Amino acid sequence: MDVDDAPSTPGKWKMEKPHHRHHPRLLLPRWHHSYPVSKLVFWSFFSLALFLALFLLSPRSSAPARIPESFASSSSSSGVRRAALQMAPWGGPAWEKRVRSSARVRRNPGGASVLVTGAAGFVGMHVAAALKRRGDGVLGLDNFNGYYDPSLKRARQALLDRAGVFVVEGDINDGALLRKLFDVVPFTHVVHLAAQAGVRHALVDPASYVHSNVAGLVSVLEAAKAADPQPAIVWASSSSVYGLNSRVPFSEADRTDRPASLYAATKKAGEEIAHVYNHIYGLSITGLRFFTVYGPWGRPDMAYFFFTRDILRGKPVSIFEGPDHATVARDFTYIDDIVKGCLAALDHAGKSTGSGGKKRGPAPLRIYNLGNTSPVPVTKLVSILERLLKVKAVKKFVKMPRNGDVQFTHANITFAQKELGYRPTTGLHSGLKKFVRWYLEYYSISLSKNDSTGRSISS
Numbered sequence: 016m017d018v019d020d021a022p023s024t025p026g027k028w029k030m031e032k033p034h035h036r037h038h039p040r041l042l043l044p045r046w047h048h049s050y051p052v053s054k055l056v057f058w059s060f061f062s063l064a065l066f067l068a069l070f071l072l073s074p075r076s077s078a079p080a081r082i083p084e085s086f087a088s089s090s091s092s093s094g095v096r097r098a099a100l101q102m103a104p105w106g107g108p109a110w111e112k113r114v115r116s117s118a119r120v121r122r123n124p125g126g127a128s129v130l131v132t133g134a135a136g137f138v139g140m141h142v143a144a145a146l147k148r149r150g151d152g153v154l155g156l157d158n159f160n161g162y163y164d165p166s167l168k169r170a171r172q173a174l175l176d177r178a179g180v181f182v183v184e185g186d187i188n189d190g191a192l193l194r195k196l197f198d199v200v201p202f203t204h205v206v207h208l209a210a211q212a213g214v215r216h217a218l219v220d221p222a223s224y225v226h227s228n229v230a231g232l233v234s235v236l237e238a239a240k241a242a243d244p245q246p247a248i249v250w251a252s253s254s255s256v257y258g259l260n261s262r263v264p265f266s267e268a269d270r271t272d273r274p275a276s277l278y279a280a281t282k283k284a285g286e287e288i289a290h291v292y293n294h295i296y297g298l299s300i301t302g303l304r305f306f307t308v309y310g311p312w313g314r315p316d317m318a319y320f321f322f323t324r325d326i327l328r329g330k331p332v333s334i335f336e337g338p339d340h341a342t343v344a345r346d347f348t349y350i351d352d353i354v355k356g357c358l359a360a361l362d363h364a365g366k367s368t369g370s371g372g373k374k375r376g377p378a379p380l381r382i383y384n385l386g387n388t389s390p391v392p393v394t395k396l397v398s399i400l401e402r403l404l405k406v407k408a409v410k411k412f413v414k415m416p417r418n419g420d421v422q423f424t425h426a427n428i429t430f431a432q433k434e435l436g437y438r439p440t441t442g443l444h445s446g447l448k449k450f451v452r453w454y455l456e457y458y459s460i461s462l463s464k465n466d467s468t469g470r471s472i473s474s
């Protein structure tokens with residue numbers, strides 16, 4: 016999912032604009048030198064009063080005000096709003112038919128009917144496609160926000176569409192939409208991947224993290240707890256919750272009360288919120304702590320992705336270093352391994368025990384690390400990319416900025432191995448090879464034509 020803001024439905028947005036269009040003369044009386052001043056004053060007051068009355072009488076949900084003010088004034092919010100405006104309206108018999116058909120279990124007897132939030136996001140698309148491939152019913156939900164190039168999200172949506180997965184355009188904060196989806200389909204599971212991702216961006220737009228990762232999660236859990244039957248929830252937490260933890264490898268039993276970024280703090284808050292909904296309402300909830308997921312169709316805000324772009328363009332890449340030039344490393348995890356972990360988590364989720372908002376007994380509440388268990392320095396990441404791209408990178412070594420990054424991540428996956436059968440099989444070199452192949456094809460870049468500096472030329 017990448018995801019998520021926003022809005023009331025586009026249909027509701029449309030209600031606002033016509034106020035001006037239907038009454039242009041009332042709002043904007045033409046100035047004319049012979050126009051009596053008293054009439055002008057009268058019409059001005061009348062227009063103002065009419066405008067105020069229409070504004071006050073219009074239903075609250077028709078305003079785009081579900082984006083909090085603080086968020087609306089942030090730099091990225093205009094992109095989010097623009098993207099929100101392009102969302103297709105939801106509802107109606109044809110739309111419901113499409114929703115039902117997409118969520119219908121095809122093969123896989125006793126299979127799941129799954130709502131995947133953030134389905135046009137990186138992990139969301141891969142999980143939705145994998146569930147569909149094995150015959151489960153899958154419905155996607157995504158708000159196509161402008162955090163990164165929405166055309167990549169549209170391309171993922173097109174891919175899912177060809178696979179038979181309908182991605183509903185809407186926001187996880189839209190409670191009415193979620194209620195409608197649960198009315199139309201008795202989902203057995205929700206794989207909740209819609210989120211505001213990215214560690215460093217939290218410095219730029221903090222409110223978007225609260226909006227998507229806290230308020231959005233609550234909105235999804237509210238809809239799930241009230242649904243009958245209650246679905247089991249599998250959702251994306253993050254390795255970043257380990258924050259300043261220095262015990263390695265990171266185990267689920269380690270402390271997670273020292274987040275280093277607001278992003279991490281909102282994911283940690285999500286884990287606590289999950290506890291509440293499990294405790295009060297009997298929702299089965301499994302949180303997955305993903306470790307730096309990469310691969311084809313990935314996120315352009317992540318280092319491996321924009322390093323590839325910058326290396327190909329001959330632009331410098333900044334490689335972060337810890338104190339005294341210490342290595343910065345990540346437990347990079349290939350997308351196919353993560354998808355296997357997500358599907359295994361779904362298959363082992365166990366049922367929710369509540370119905371109609373009432374708990375009937377204890378339900379599972381779980382957390383698993385999904386990592387690769389072999390941290391790789393960022394310098395190594397860059398040298399692998401250089402080899403695959405056949406271009407020398409222009410490297411700049413810079414002290415790791417205080418922007419929420421941590422120096423090192425390393426997953427202990429004992430629990431996931433034991434309980435889910437999770438076994439990552441793709442190393443960074445072969446994973447990046449697949450990523451680079453996809454990248455070159457997606458952006459139509461040919462490596463065969465290099466200029467004299469060794470820079471490759473896109474065709």
Ligand SMILES: O=C(O)[C@H]1O[C@H](OP(=O)(O)OP(=O)(O)OC[C@H]2O[C@@H](n3ccc(=O)[nH]c3=O)[C@H](O)[C@@H]2O)[C@H](O)[C@@H](O)[C@@H]1O
Binds near residue numbers: 305
């Ligand atoms: O595992 C996670 O929990 C997180 O993984 C990634 O966060 P991160 O590991 O910081 O991934 P990148 O932004 O791709 O950074 C990878 C490495 O490159 C380093 N880096 C990043 C940017 C840069 O310009 N230079 C640089 O050396 C970072 O410090 C980090 O060590 C995702 O962006 C988060 O959404 C996710 O939750």
